[in-house]
Amino acid sequence: AFPFQGVDFLNFDSLLTEDERMVRDTTRRFVEENLIPIIEQCNREGRFPRELVKPMGELGFFGANLEGYGCAGMSNIEYGLVMQELERGDSGLRSFVSVQSALVMYPIYAFGSEEQKNEWLPKLATGEKLGCFGLTEPDFGSNPGGMRTRARKTADGYVLNGEKMWITSGSIADVAVIWAKVEDEDDRVRGFLVETDRKGFEARDVHGKWSLRASVTSGLSLQDVHVPAKNLLPGTGGLKSPLMCLNQARYGISWGVIGAAMACYDTALQYTQTRKQFRDQPLASHQLVQEKLAWMITEISKAQLLIHHVGKLKDAGKVGFEHISMAKRNNVWMALECTRISRDMLGGNGITDDYPIMRHMMNLESVKTYEGTHDIHTLIIGNSVTGIPAF
Numbered sequence: 001a002f003p004f005q006g007v008d009f010l011n012f013d014s015l016l017t018e019d020e021r022m023v024r025d026t027t028r029r030f031v032e033e034n035l036i037p038i039i040e041q042c043n044r045e046g047r048f049p050r051e052l053v054k055p056m057g058e059l060g061f062f063g064a065n066l067e068g069y070g071c072a073g074m075s076n077i078e079y080g081l082v083m084q085e086l087e088r089g090d091s092g093l094r095s096f097v098s099v100q101s102a103l104v105m106y107p108i109y110a111f112g113s114e115e116q117k118n119e120w121l122p123k124l125a126t127g128e129k130l131g132c133f134g135l136t137e138p139d140f141g142s143n144p145g146g147m148r149t150r151a152r153k154t155a156d157g158y159v160l161n162g163e164k165m166w167i168t169s170g171s172i173a174d175v176a177v178i179w180a181k182v183e184d185e186d187d188r189v190r191g192f193l194v195e196t197d198r199k200g201f202e203a204r205d206v207h208g209k210w211s212l213r214a215s216v217t218s219g220l221s222l223q224d225v226h227v228p229a230k231n232l233l234p235g236t237g238g239l240k241s242p243l244m245c246l247n248q249a250r251y252g253i254s255w256g257v258i259g260a261a262m263a264c265y266d267t268a269l270q271y272t273q274t275r276k277q278f279r280d281q282p283l284a285s286h287q288l289v290q291e292k293l294a295w296m297i298t299e300i301s302k303a304q305l306l307i308h309h310v311g312k313l314k315d316a317g318k319v320g321f322e323h324i325s326m327a328k329r330n331n332v333w334m335a336l337e338c339t340r341i342s343r344d345m346l347g348g349n350g351i352t353d354d355y356p357i358m359r360h361m362m363n364l365e366s367v368k369t370y371e372g373t374h375d376i377h378t379l380i381i382g383n384s385v386t387g388i389p390a391f
């Protein structure tokens with residue numbers, strides 16, 4: 001038995017197989033025993049809990065929905081449930097796993113040579129090696145197609161020059177997936193594996209973050225970094241390649257944020273059942289308080305059904321990126337609203353780190369922005385239904 005019992009109003013569990021429930025419960029127990037006891041301190045100190053990398057590798061969390069090369073081969077639903085439980089603990093730890101899995105292992109898996117897959121995937125799966133994904137630049141966030149990072153062909157490889165910004169795990173990574181325009185190919189965007197100990201590669205951490213404090217965020221600088229020709233991800237070609245990686249990450253986020261919302265709802269429910277105000281009655285007996293609980297449990301339930309359906313489409317190979325945009329946009333918004341409502345329900349206590357709510361709220365401000373902002377996903381859906389790109 002563990003304190004967090006999950007949040008399930010509509011008997012969502014009946015949609016899950018026994019294996020899916022087992023994966024979810026194993027992750028929940030891992031989070032309860034290993035992350036919950038240390039997360040508030042990590043958040044205060046701005047420390048990434050690196051000691052959890054190896055155990056997470058042993059549980060198969062990295063590249064969980066990939067087949068072979070030491071990966072767990074989970075279904076997309078199982079992978080999503082892992083993300084939900086991790087983010088119930090903290091969005092920073094889920095971010096780390098998202099990047100390692102969806103943004104580093106997936107591009108190697110989808111676009112890499114057999115040699116690259118054999119070299120990197122088994123070590124990334126155990127957490128022996130860590131990775132990061134460099135798409136965003138200081139001047140190009142929502143519009144990555146404008147990137148300035150360039151790759152120039154040499155006799156035996158490529159020389160890379162450019163700056164990347166807001167890169168999760170940048171300074172702890174052994175390998176960076178760097179997206180650059182290849183000068184000799186009409187500026188076509190391609191992906192490169194750049195070992196971070198190469199001359200000319202530098203990572204500097206972003207300090208002063210009020211969000212994702214338990215996650216490392218860095219700026220990367222590449223100055224005449226030479227990589228051999230074998231470091232090009234051969235299957236990449238065009239902006240579509242990094243965007244395909246984003247779909248994987250956005251899918252995981254859409255599950256993950258439900259976990260953060262559940263943590264806040266659960267905290268507010270327990271708190272308002274015991275805290276008394278007026279006529280010695282629990283807060284939960286007041287109609288306005290019940291309205292807040294009803295709103296949250298309704299939105300959490302709708303979000304679960306939405307991403308479960310998208311996950312089924314993904315398993316069937318029928319998902320469109322606009323479907324994933326809808327899930328990311330809706331579920332992050334829903335989770336942020338839950339943090340704000342539940343923070344309010346705890347009154348003054350809600351602003352302290354005796355409770356997880358304000359940490360989740362601050363984390364989700366990043367989650368709303370990264371992997372395509374809320375408004376960019378609005379425009380992606382708008383483009384899909386009208387055929388008119390309004391970016």
Ligand code: TGC
Pocket residue numbers: 094095096098099133135136141142143144145168238239240243244246247249321370371372373376380391
């Ligand atoms: P556009 O002309 O629309 O598209 C270029 C080509 O790509 C296709 N495409 C996609 N393909 C697969 N998946 C997607 N999601 C796709 N979106 C578009 C598109 O069909 C086209 O194909 P083709 O065959 O015609 O060439 O490109 P655009 O330059 O107009 O940009 C479109 C836009 C705005 C949707 C896109 O650039 C975008 O999504 N912007 C948001 C950027 C973003 O999400 N960055 C995330 C960086 S990584 C990160 O934040 C990690 S946080 C990790 C953590 O810590 O958890």
Ligand code: FAD
Pocket residue numbers: 099133134135136138139140141142143165166167168169212217366369370371372373374375376390391
């Ligand atoms: P901008 O693109 O400048 O957007 C600013 C505002 O303008 C937003 O509200 C946006 O919605 C709005 N806007 C932009 N264009 C339009 C438009 N056409 N119409 C209407 N409104 C518009 N990137 C990586 O490559 N790898 C990572 O690992 C990574 N990790 C991250 C971790 C954190 C903690 C954060 C905060 C970011 C991370 N990012 C990463 C970068 C992230 O993807 C970008 O921050 C995001 O894409 C938004 O870009 P921007 O910050 O430059 O904002």
